[in-house]
Amino acid sequence: DTLTESFTSAIRKIRFHDDEKALTKALGELKKALLKADVNHKVVKELIDSVEIQTKQNGVGKDQFLDALRKSLYALLDVKGKSGFVYAPVAPTVILMTGLQGSGKTTTTGKLANWLKTRQKKRVLVVAADLQRLAAVEQLRQVCGAIDVELYADDATKNPVEVVKAALEHAKKVLVDVVLIDTAGRLAIDDELMGELAEVKAVANPHEIFYVADSLSGQDAVRTAATFNEKIGIDGVILTKYDGDSKGGVALGIASQIQVPLRFIGAGEKMEDLEIFLPDRIVNRLMGLGDIEGLAERTASVIDEKKAKALTKKIKKGEFNFNDFLEQMESLKKMGSMKSIMGMIPGMGGMASALKDFDLENSTQLKQIKALVSSMTVKEREDPELLNNSRKARLAKGCGLDIIEVNRILKQFKNASKMAKRFSGKQGMKDLQSMMG
Ligand code: GDP
Ligand code: MG
Numbered sequence: 001d002t003l004t005e006s007f008t009s010a011i012r013k014i015r016f017h018d019d020e021k022a023l024t025k026a027l028g029e030l031k032k033a034l035l036k037a038d039v040n041h042k043v044v045k046e047l048i049d050s051v052e053i054q055t056k057q058n059g060v061g062k063d064q065f066l067d068a069l070r071k072s073l074y075a076l077l078d079v080k081g082k083s084g085f086v087y088a089p090v091a092p093t094v095i096l097m098t099g100l101q102g103s104g105k106t107t108t109t110g111k112l113a114n115w116l117k118t119r120q121k122k123r124v125l126v127v128a129a130d131l132q133r134l135a136a137v138e139q140l141r142q143v144c145g146a147i148d149v150e151l152y153a154d155d156a157t158k159n160p161v162e163v164v165k166a167a168l169e170h171a172k173k174v175l176v177d178v179v180l181i182d183t184a185g186r187l188a189i190d191d192e193l194m195g196e197l198a199e200v201k202a203v204a205n206p207h208e209i210f211y212v213a214d215s216l217s218g219q220d221a222v223r224t225a226a227t228f229n230e231k232i233g234i235d236g237v238i239l240t241k242y243d244g245d246s247k248g249g250v251a252l253g254i255a256s257q258i259q260v261p262l263r264f265i266g267a268g269e270k271m272e273d274l275e276i277f278l279p280d281r282i283v284n285r286l287m288g289l290g291d292i293e294g295l296a297e298r299t300a301s302v303i304d305e306k307k308a309k310a311l312t313k314k315i316k317k318g319e320f321n322f323n324d325f326l327e328q329m330e331s332l333k334k335m336g337s338m339k340s341i342m343g344m345i346p347g348m349g350g351m352a353s354a355l356k357d358f359d360l361e362n363s364t365q366l367k368q369i370k371a372l373v374s375s376m377t378v379k380e381r382e383d384p385e386l387l388n389n390s391r392k393a394r395l396a397k398g399c400g401l402d403i404i405e406v407n408r409i410l411k412q413f414k415n416a417s418k419m420a421k422r423f424s425g426k427q428g429m430k431d432l433q434s435m436m437g
Pocket of ligand 1: 267
């Protein structure tokens, strides 16, 4: 199970009836959920203890328990207050991308270059310093070509140190903002790799070293990251393949066991499938509260910014209507995997895995919703509140659905819209902030 799934199902099970046993039971559910998501037992203990202490401080009850959980998760994930991308005071910011072979370094280098270019409007130079594998430079060339980012490569040499040296001189001349250096990996850590990385590090003098970790390798990813940290020092971790069968426990493990902040998450093979890792957002998502801002940002990358802002405003005012809903569904198609998106919609975290292989084009549900919406009058679409029983009956006839189905869809929509409003408004943000401490 993913963390979000185990958390949301544990939270659903938790009941408090003013007795001491309730807390023990709740902590037990939480512990089960964490272990199920592959969280290291030491981290589990740390978290459970912290939740217990904080809940007791504030009086035992479900709200107190959830507050304590939220705060504890936040404390665990917020390492050194560092998140996302940090620019050097003087350009170019030089980043060394490291990791084992197959962890996703080259793909992630491309994703990060793309993120910097499209979301941050930065000029990026990518450097091909993996000269181990024959096809590595070619792979990076294709990646950079697809996102239209400049690549520095030298097919004449096998020495990554020379390439990096020359690339940095070039970077100064052409005035780029960020230099991303893709390095070679190995199947496992060996002295040769560490030696090469140390040499590249010495000549690159990077502002930060990112370690690219394959989340599918579970506890191994944590151990390898720890070794890289000891041997060459890492400033941040990017977790890849979070879209796959990753249980997610590794995210908590890296933060708490090696005390290096997570900076980005890769959840898909496409260049857009990179998300900035912000602890408060991730905690919300873990607890099934969704991530409206993340969703709006993701939306902004496929539809235009103005539209996305207008949409966020509507959500905040509770004016999100069926036209918006349909439009969202259409643009969801362009946004990458359904699973990663569902987790961002409040209240839908638990549905994420059910929808893992959800086919939007051919989905019966989406067809039903579309049929329902097209049977509505313009006014009804804009104001779902208008839908009383007689209107519902008319709709059911019009779109050929059962009245039960109609009610179910409308209820789903209402819940999603309510949750969205609650956690996106100013008060919602304040509530969350105060819960975070
Ligand atoms: P490298 O050897 O570390 O440079 O790894 P690559 O960038 O070549 O990636 C290895 C494989 O993992 C490729 O098939 C990528 O498409 C795939 N990959 C990388 N990141 C992700 C991700 O976030 N999700 C998924 N599903 N696949 C990924
Ligand atoms: Mg590579």
